[in-house]
Amino acid sequence: MAKLTKAEVIDAVAADAQVTKADAEKVVNAFFETVLAAAKKGDDVGWPTIGTFKVTKRAARTGRNPRTGEPVKVAASTSLKLQPSAGVRTELNPKRKK
Numbered sequence: 001m002a003k004l005t006k007a008e009v010i011d012a013v014a015a016d017a018q019v020t021k022a023d024a025e026k027v028v029n030a031f032f033e034t035v036l037a038a039a040k041k042g043d044d045v046g047w048p049t050i051g052t053f054k055v056t057k058r059a060a061r062t063g064r065n066p067r068t069g070e071p072v073k074v075a076a077s078t079s080l081k082l083q084p085s086a087g088v089r090t091e092l093n094p095k096r097k098k
Contacts, residue, residue, distance in 0.1 A: 039080045051084040 004012075014024035035053050038045050045053040060076040090096075 035080075047085075049085060049087055051082050051088055054081055054083050055079075056081055 010021055010025045010028060013019075013028055014021045017024060017027075019027075035045050039053065039055050042055055044055060047053075056079045058077045058079065061074050063072045063074045064070070065072050084092075
C-alpha cells in the first residue's frame with residue numbers, strides 16, 4: 001500500500017485541473033485551512049461526493065504505560081475524522097452487495 005505525498009497530490013491536482021502546480025497548491029492549502037478553521041469552531045464540513053469531516057471529542061481517561069503497567073492520566077482531546085459518503089464506500093467496495 002502506497003502513501004501519496006503532498007507533492008504527488010499537488011502534481012495530480014495541477015494536471016487534472018490544468019493549472020500550475022503553484023495554483024493547485026494554493027487551492028489545496030486553502031481547502032484544508034478552511035476545514036481546519038471550521039473544525040476549530042466545532043463545525044463539521046460536508047463534501048457530498050467524499051464525505052463529512054467530523055469533529056470528535058475524547059474524554060479524559062486513565063491508560064496504562066505498556067512497559068511498566070503503571071496507570072497514566074490521558075488528557076481529553078479533540079480530533080478530526082472523515083466519515084466517507086455512501087458513494088465513496090461503494091467505489092472502494094465494488095463487489096459488496098447493495
